[in-house]
Each structure stands twice: as C-alpha cells, then as structure tokens.
Amino acid sequence: MSSGLSRGLTNMLIMRHGEAASGFPDHARPLTQRGEQEADTMAHWLSLRIKQDELPCPTIYASPFLRAQQTAQQICDALGAPLNTLAFITPEDSPSDVIDWLLNQSADAPIMLVSHMPLVGELVGLLVEGVPSQGVGFPTAAIAELEAEVWAAGCGQLKRFTQPSQLL
Template sequence: MELILWRHAEAEDTSPDMTRALTGRGRKQAARMADWLNPRLPQDIRVLVSPATRAVQTAQALGRYYDQLPELAPGAGVDAVLAAAGWPDGAYPVLIVGHQPTLGQVALHLLAGQEGDVAMRKGGIWWFQNRERNGRLQVVLRAVASPDWL
C-alpha cells in the first residue's frame, strides 16, 4: 500500500481556524506540488481531505475527485489518520491532505514507531509504501518533497 501525506499549503493567519484560506503564496505552493504529484500518482489513488478550507483548497489544486473526512480535521490523531487510510492493508493507494502536527506524528510513527512528530513544510509531501520482507511488514519512505524545491 502507498500512503502520501500532504500538508496543506500556506494559509492566512485568521480565525476561525476551519475557514482559514490559502494565501496567494499558498495557492502557488499547492499548484506546484500538484503539478509534480499528478503524473506520479497511481490512477486508483483515493484522495482524503480534512474539511478545513485550507486543506480543501490544497487538494483542489490536483483537479481530482476527493472525499472530505471530519476525522482528518485539525487535531486528528495518528490512529484516526491511519484508519481513514486503511493502513497498512488498504486495497488502494491513499493521499491524505491534512495538518501539522498530525501528519508529522503519523510520519514519525510510520518511520520509527514512536510518539512525537517531525516537521513537515507547508505544502510538502511524505510518500510511504509498505512491503513484506522475511515475514515482517516494512515501511519504505519513497519521497519527501517541498514545493520550494520543485
């Protein structure tokens, strides 16, 4: 299974939190990352998105169908994100558009099985894949990309 974590792009510093929109820079970040992702994404990928405006606007840059899931809203837990994705046994690859620190917590959990979080840049992705080797599940980090690098 493949799991891609995409942090929403730069958003306005306003409130209420759920309605914060992307800035002009954020729209450019989302478009740049979408341009990089689209030719690389599997055709059968499921796109799951936090209902927060900034996450929805980030996902819209892909120009693909997506589902909004309340369980991916700001403050979501690692278990909720992995359950929504169906990790590790899901039938389809999944792209999740969400928030820090949750996505950084998921990344650290996948990489090291630890609590805590790693920093994810705004608009950046972490692309994971799992595989079985010698009867054990392994997690492979396939890519880390930031819109500033593309």
C-alpha cells in the same frame, strides 16, 4: 494489476496544506496566494509523475478545514480525481485513529491524505518510527511518500519527501 486481496507493498502520500492566512476561526482560514502557488506546483508535479507512469493516481482525502480542501481541490483538478473529505484528519486529531481507518481501506490504489500539522508529522512518525513524534519538519504543501505491507505503527518506510521549493 493487483487485487485488494494480494499481499505486497502499498503506497500512501501524506501532504500538508499550502500556506494559509492567519485568522479565526481556524477551520475557515483560506490559502494565501503563496499557498495556492505551492498547491499548484505540487499538483503539476504529481500530474507529471502519473502521466509518466511513475505513480498511480491516488484516492484523495482531505480534512474538512478550508485550507486543506482548497489544496486538495487543486490536486484533484490536476489529476482528474474526486475529492473525498475525512472529518478525523484535522490538526489535533489522533494519528492512531487514522491508522485504524487505513487498516480497513482497499490496497487497489494509493491513498493521499491532505491535512495539517501536527497531525501529518505525527502520522508519518507513527507509521515509520512507531511513535507519534513529528520527526522531520513538514513545510507547507510538502508531500511524504510512504510504502508498507500493512499500515501499522513502525511498519512504513519513507520513500520520498518533496516540498515545493525543491521543484522550482
């Protein structure tokens, strides 16, 4: 088991929330039934991977917006993990601010962020390509898995990208 002081690759999962209902205010939009099913599909998939020792259980952080909280709670319930909330991972927040936060986190366990477009796309673009482009589209409930020695612009590698439709 590695300590937070060891240098080496660390992993991160970046997830977009499940499909949400339209409406206003934006922060109060709940998941649709389809969104709940998407989150459940991804939660089950992650749980199986953890049980098979393919993936360590991540520390889970979600946007305070309802749809992200609901998605993350399904993941947390499946993994038996607590839900943490980060106020600065809402749709229009800066991917650079997220990277600044990541640089101060321990490497003991992978981090999982449950957030929104455009932030999830821009964050993956910044970490992998060095620019906050949205790169690959991020369907609802999709998860990008990255690894890096340090969470800085252009230092990450996209290892896997999975969406619910691939698991059905």
